[in-house]
Amino acid sequence: MTVEISRRGPGVARPFTLVKNPTALHKAPWTADQNAILGDAAFSAARATISSWPGYAPTPLVALPGLARAAGVASIHYKDESGRFGLGSFKALGGAYAVARLLQREVETAMGHPVPMAEIVTGAHADLVAGITVCCATDGNHGRSVAWGAQTFGCACVIFIHATVSEGRKAAIAAYGAEVRRCAGNYDDSVREAQQTASREGWFVVSDTSYPGYMEIPKDVMQGYELMAAEAFEALSEPPTHVFLQTGVGGMAAAVAAQAKRRWGEGRPVIVLADPDQSACWVDSYRAGAPTPVHGDLDTLMAGLACGEVSALAWQILSTHGDAAMAVPDAAAVEMMRRLADPVAADPPLVAGESAVAGLAALFAAMDDAEARAALCLTSAARVLVFGTEGDTDPALYAELVGADAATVRARQPHRRAPE
Template sequence: MHDLPPLGTPRLYSNPRADHDRVYGPSERAILSRAAFQEAMAEIGAWPGYAPTPLRSLTGFARAAGIDRIWYKDEGTRFNLNSFKALGGAYAVLRLLAREVQARVPGVPVTALDLVVGRYAKVTRTVTVTTATDGNHGRSVAWGAQVFGCNAVVYIPANCSQGRQEAIEAFGARVVRVNGLYDDAVRQAAADARDNGWHVVSDTSYTGYMDIPRDVMQGYTVMVEEAISQLPASERPTHVFIQGGVGALPAAVCGHLWESWGRQRPRLVVVEPHTADCLYQSAVAGRPMKADGDLDTVMAGLACGEVSLLAWAILERGADDFLTIPDEAAVATMRLLADGAYGARPVVAGESGVAGLAGLLCAAADPQARIGLGLAPDARVLVFGTEGATDPNVFESLVGRSPEAVLNPA
């Protein structure tokens, strides 16, 4: 390794329940499947503005990390929402509205175009969707509600930035700031939905609430399939480093690669902040657990204290390792990308979106973690840069330059 900045010390737990010989069976396919992916791909691929996001080869970063390849799936331009979340929340809103229309107008197939042009506006205008968010998921749900013709109420935790609140409001949603953390916002949204007859569109699942989170996760697999198709024909990753949150994203990545490649799937490493480690704690305990930390992290989109039960059902045997990192690793990685370090072209990446790459760099610089994860010189790693500058002010405060200055240096 050379030229890697100080990144702090990672914490690694290798999952004793990981099973690469296990077949992706009916219980897994009931959550995520290639058949349901085909449906999501056909739908999302027909939306205006759909285009695969780029897969960037970070050759210099790989050299600095002492490995063969790093591929970075850059979601910073997805549907102008600057985040992969556009694939999940909005898709779930569409599926929900289609079900509502079909319940009231039986026997009629409902397309996205029908909803966009307002063909069933009398029905959709009576529907309100709600969710809790640290920013990106709520923005996707609000966008989906605006595009497909229903109302949206979005709950945010107390520490959600003003810029992220305004980005949600720009799509016509009503935003409610909760005096508490993300998990408090989840509970408030669920309680108010019960009282008002609203529909919760969440990426986290819990007892009695499974169908919509499944749609959200399935939407994310569009990004995973794009990455598979963009890889060089003769090369596959040996590892995937993917950020955690409630687990919906890593489960979507894990499930899609598991069903697609079986035993040949890459080693899946789930990355979380030290202070928001519900997946790490669940792996150690062997069952869903709450985070051990106070959830106070610069990686706001990953400040989740409780695991999605559906996600855990995939990750319990599908994820190989759980890694937690300090905040400084994420900030340093944002700056390396923005600076065009190691000969790369500059990339604008948000503080939560870089966690997978930050986890890789942090582990590569730590001899014990490097050995534990099998990061040999021939390792080829796929990471997902899941957001751009979703709040330009937060980005500038961390990087020292605006997103525009990064992309258009004087």
């Protein structure tokens, strides 16, 4: 029977829904099918390529002892992706890597022989590459990464955004030289429009979500994301007991889960997914035991997570290697953004955007509730890892929600205040 805990309504300080994945198993093998999606060889290729790009450096892994005390766990480590390649989010690892891989494949087809990735990165086939157009649908961060990749490697780029993507995010994508087209409807509608236009025009869709018949490129995207997980795991002195991961289509969470499973086998940490409660497709899918779409306008402040359908590839990983999904409201994300910006004890201030903290919000909600703690085996000995997947990617919205801009937050000195 599926375990479900729901805490909502008046008097609940931190509302949430938690659904345990009935088919999750620490002992489940890492299958050949899963390894064909995210395996060591593909990851090594992604790491070698991405770490050769100018400006590559592992992002910081920040210990937050004050926040851990406030949550009631032994430790919290926060992987701060706000500085990744100057793009403001972990997405720089995925979309741009998939663009590079696509260009490599296309140049190979045109030339009729293998072409080393270094030749794509150094622009050795600029003429061929300039005739290629990549496109994608995005709520912001993925489109920025694809546009940056296209500009860096020299191809053309058109990005499709849906009705509620902010003007700030639109401008940030256009700044990398892409044409940006706004479509009616939600994220999933913009995915369909990008696909239809690409088929008509002979363009290549570089999507971060997969669906039957479209698997290769999102696989490259996820292979790029794995680098974030590998950097974090290598920087920890002890493996985490729990990882809380915010989910849109689930590509990022699947990449982290894959790294964890391949590294630690059945000793992998408990993996908890965190959806916005207005687009809780992972909660619904774990409840149903199969990918289950959420309909409607998916209206959440957590723009990067406003996805109604899980990625088919991510489902193949997380149907056995994800232990539970939680849904949290926008207010919980805002609380965490503020807490990180104005930290307790000697924790450093951190700039985390709206889509960066659902995992942390889910941890706090679970720690408030005895039944949820028991369901997730969360005790005061838990060593928790979270991924702060973006900084202030929408600076105006960040300043409005936090009450200070990113520069002001970063300039703050750690307080010596006791945790609440």
